[in-house]
Amino acid sequence: MSNRNSQQNKQAARERLRAERERQAKKDRMRRQLFVGGAVVAVLAIAGGIGYAVTNMSSDNPNQKWRAAAEKKTFAKPANATGSQGTTVVIGDKKAKNTLHVYEDMRCPVCAQFEKFTGPTVLKDIKDGTYKAQFTMGTFLDDNKQQPGAGSKNALSALGAALNVSPQAFLDYKEALYAPKNHPEETDDAFADDQKLIDVAQQVKELKGNTGFEKAVKNGTYDRWALAMSKSFNDTKDVDATPSFKMNGKKLMVGQNPPMTPEQFTPLVKQELKK
Numbered sequence: 001m002s003n004r005n006s007q008q009n010k011q012a013a014r015e016r017l018r019a020e021r022e023r024q025a026k027k028d029r030m031r032r033q034l035f036v037g038g039a040v041v042a043v044l045a046i047a048g049g050i051g052y053a054v055t056n057m058s059s060d061n062p063n064q065k066w067r068a069a070a071e072k073k074t075f076a077k078p079a080n081a082t083g084s085q086g087t088t089v090v091i092g093d094k095k096a097k098n099t100l101h102v103y104e105d106m107r108c109p110v111c112a113q114f115e116k117f118t119g120p121t122v123l124k125d126i127k128d129g130t131y132k133a134q135f136t137m138g139t140f141l142d143d144n145k146q147q148p149g150a151g152s153k154n155a156l157s158a159l160g161a162a163l164n165v166s167p168q169a170f171l172d173y174k175e176a177l178y179a180p181k182n183h184p185e186e187t188d189d190a191f192a193d194d195q196k197l198i199d200v201a202q203q204v205k206e207l208k209g210n211t212g213f214e215k216a217v218k219n220g221t222y223d224r225w226a227l228a229m230s231k232s233f234n235d236t237k238d239v240d241a242t243p244s245f246k247m248n249g250k251k252l253m254v255g256q257n258p259p260m261t262p263e264q265f266t267p268l269v270k271q272e273l274k275k
Contacts, residue, residue: 078163093132114258139230
């Protein structure tokens, strides 16, 4: 074996040893990084989980509120309502032989448009005894996947508090909530805020400064009633949109749509009253 070959072999051996040491060192560094990184991820995950739990515990979670409402043992029915759960709300002259059945959702922008154009006509007809009106309110807009919320249910609960004051307070408060200056966009769940509902109530004579009404809104006294009313709406098989109207059980329609203006609404009503 030549000296040259011997030196080359020794050099090659040293290079192999150095390379092996570098590979081992690299493995050790990676192991330490994975351990530390895993520990950090675990800590962040735990912290995130705790933060999420704390947020849900401390925040005013609408879904949590309404789940609790559904489990309430006490069930308060508003005065001036009938039926086993108080979900039959009929306002007007009891002697009126005709009944207009109104189906609405408090977050519904089309309902707000109807109330703006034709609401005064309905109120005048009720006052004149042309018909009495029955109201069944839905809350399906709270379940909209694009704009979920609790405003429909919360406003309906507040309407229950108004109905407990008087039928007129119910009508006036519903009119105020639908008024253009008060009614939020469908994407804005403003009615989920109790204070917003109380502020609007200051525009209603019987509710302005009414501490009993305000207490009922803040305490959610009629939350379970609102859920029962919502179920009553859902159980109405031939109504799947708001607003919808029936006169003596017959749906009022202009083509495929509900009548929105007095010019559309009144002739349909008169036509049904003649039958």
